[in-house]
Amino acid sequence: MLLAAPFVFYAADFGRDGLRGTMDAPHYLFSASAPANAGIFSHMxxxxxxxxxxPLQLIRPLRVRLPALHRWTGRLLTLAAGITALGGLVYIALRGTIGGAVMDAGFTLYGALMLLAAVQTYRHARARRIAQHNAWALRLFWLVLGSWLYRVHYGLWYLATDGLWSTPEFTGAFDLVQNFAFYLPYLIGVEIYLRRRFPSPEGRAKLRA
Ligand code: HEM
Incomplete structure (x- = not known):
């Protein structure tokens, strides 16, 4: 949580200034389109x-000792994750991303998966289908962290290679891979983990929606 704090403050500041229209300097994400601005800055x-x-939702002692907190945080979180995803999707539909078609595709899939995971996490919790709820909550966890991991990947890559295969227009080979690599490998990891945890077909059947 602490490691993600600088990104969290950066995103919150950026979003607040964008919504108020009080950014220090003009930015390409800010445009004359009010719905696009609302989408991109509220999503930040x-x-x-x-x-x-x-991360709070995954702390077991908190879930066990303060179930009401877990439920209320969960409601807020799934709602906010749904709006975050929709905000990003609206922006892409109206203006497109800086990186063009491949980035549009990577971020659209990211937003659609986050929306799906938020709905499924909430739906299964409401129906008390705890195994399915836990599985979708884990997927949602890695999707939410994805935006931070995107920056972590770039930071480490630039440190190691000084930006090899990366361009300011996000069209380099590294950029193209990154459009999907900040969430897909982590989701694959979750699926491998779930299959190991529930090896029997009956166990896996419990995880299906
Ligand atoms: C998980 C929480 C998220 C946070 C904290 C977040 C934060 C941010 C921030 C701070 C930026 C501005 C980047 C910069 O210029 O430095 C940004 C851009 C963007 N985000 Fe997110 N984001 C999140 C989730 C999403 C989701 C789910 C989508 C998918 C629809 C999305 C789509 C976009 C798009 C399309 C851009 C603009 C890309 C461009 O520069 O053209 N974000 N986000």
Missing amino acids: LLGAAITLLV
Whole structure:
């Protein structure tokens, strides 16, 4: 949580200034389109909040000792994750991303998966299908952390290679891979973990929606 704090503050500041229209300097994400601005800047503000909140939900002693807190944080989190995803999707539909078609595709899939995971996590919790709820919550956890991991990947890559295969327009080979690599490998990791944890077909059947 502490490691993600600088990104959380950056995203919250950026989102707040964008929504108020009080940014220090003009930015390409800010445009004359009010719905696009609302989408992109509200997604930053809510995205910052869910990045901060999502690790709390996985702390078992908190879930056991304070179930009401877990439920209320969960309701807020799934709602905010849904709006974050929708905000990003609206922006992409109206303006497209800086990196063009491949980045549009990577971020659209990211937003759609986050929306799906938020709905499924909430739906299964409401129906008391705890195994499915836990599985979707784990997927949602890695998707929410994805935006921070995106920056971590770039930071480490630039440190190691000084930006090899990366361009300011996000069209280098590294950029193209990154459009999917900040969430897909982590989701694959979750699926491997779930299959190991529930090796029998009956156990896996419990995880299906
Ligand atoms: C998990 C929480 C999220 C946080 C904290 C977050 C934060 C941010 C921030 C701070 C930026 C501005 C980047 C910069 O210029 O430095 C940004 C850009 C963007 N985000 Fe997110 N984001 C999140 C989730 C999402 C989701 C789920 C989507 C998918 C629809 C998305 C789509 C975008 C798009 C399309 C851009 C603009 C890309 C461009 O520069 O053209 N974000 N986000």
